[in-house]
Amino acid sequence: MMIEGMLEEYLQSxxxxxxxxxxxxxxxxxIQQWIDYTQLNQVNPLTTDKRDASFFLMDLARKGKDNSSIARKLSAIKNFFKFLQEREYITDNVFGLMHPPKRKGRLPQYLTHNQFSELVGLCTDNDFEGVRDRAILEVLYSTGCRAQELVDLNCREVKGRTEVLIRGKGNKSRVVFLVDIARRALERYYEKRRNIADPEEPALFLSSKGRRISRRSLYYLIRKYENKLSERTRLSVHLFRHTFATHLLDEGANLREVQDLLGHEQLSSTQIYTHVSVERLKSAYRDAHPHARRS
Known part of the structure; x- marks a missing residue:
């Protein structure tokens, strides 16, 4: 079987x-990027050695890929080779011996309370898109959900206007909550939604044509408001997720609770947000302590 056929079999699994x-x-x-690399360099992707694999990772770095991106690609190819080994298409998983590059310890960015207030204030309240956009931003901040999770939301998954059932990665479900401001924004949106939605349409957030919004539409929505902010801030759906987690921890939420709300499998994925809070404490200490100011 050719490598392309093996890839399709893996994706089906x-x-x-x-x-x-x-x-x-x-x-x-x-994985296709690895296959393309081997074809370009006339290397058999199934009998490759560690030297070829290392050159591939070096080539990614040369092309400007950051360590996080390289680590993700390495993980995908590792899992693919593990699958091939289990199916006895290959005997050795050369990528299984390779370690990902160290990720730079960048702290996640987040919005301040004032920045978020300015952002939602940019949404108009007299037309469908403005009311919908305000509801989307409030739901993102209130729940910390991912982009795909928001796009996939259906009306029936909002329970009593206060709880939201999220279907996350690996089809795992979790319950998140709406604060009062988000709940009111969602109620205003429902009033506008009735005017354009087909009664049988399950999707919660719709385009102006009455169809479920796409990830691309969500991207353009965020970008539209980014360009209107008074202070230059790079917005993304993940920024709202970072903001959600950081603000919860700042207000005293338990790390395990935040892990559950974010849908993280590993606590280590959530712990980075505690570093944000520690940096803020350091800043407050330096600004407020007389001896710290003097030094």
Whole structure:
């Protein structure tokens, strides 16, 4: 069987394991990049050695890929080779011996309370798109959900206007909550939604044509408001997720609770947000302590 056929077989196995279409597409891109590299350099991708694998990672770095991106690609290819080994298409998983590059310890960016207030204040309250956009921003900040999770939301998954059932990665479900401001924004949106939605349409957030919004539409929505902010800030759906987690921890939430709300499998994925709070404490200490100011 050719390598392309093996890749399709692997992707089908991910689909059967309930991986999201977004995750499967990302795996396919990363693995295809390796296959393209081997074809360009006339290397057999199934009998490659550690030297070829190392050159591939070096080539990614030369092209400007950061360590986080390289580590993700390496993980995808490792899992693919593990699958090939289990199916006895290959005997050795050369990528299984390789370690990902160290990720730079960048702290996640987040919005201040004032920045978020300015942002939602930019949404108009007299037309469908403005009311919808305000509801989307409030739900993102109130729940910390991912982009695909928001796009996939259905009306029936909002329980009593206060709880939201999120279907996350690996088809795992969790319950998140709406604060009063988000709940009121969602109620105003429901009033506008009735005017354009088909009664049978399950999707919560719709385009002006009455269809479920896409990830691309969500991206352009965020970008539209980014350009209107008084202070230059790079906005993304993940920024709201970072803001959600940081503000919860700043207000005394338990790290395990925040882990559950974010849908993180590993606590280590959540712990980076505690570093943000520690940096803020250091700053407050330096600004307020007389001896710290003097030094």
């Amino acid at each position: 991910l689909q059967l394991a309930s991986y999201s279409t977004h995750t499967i597409a990302a795996y396919k891109r990363d």
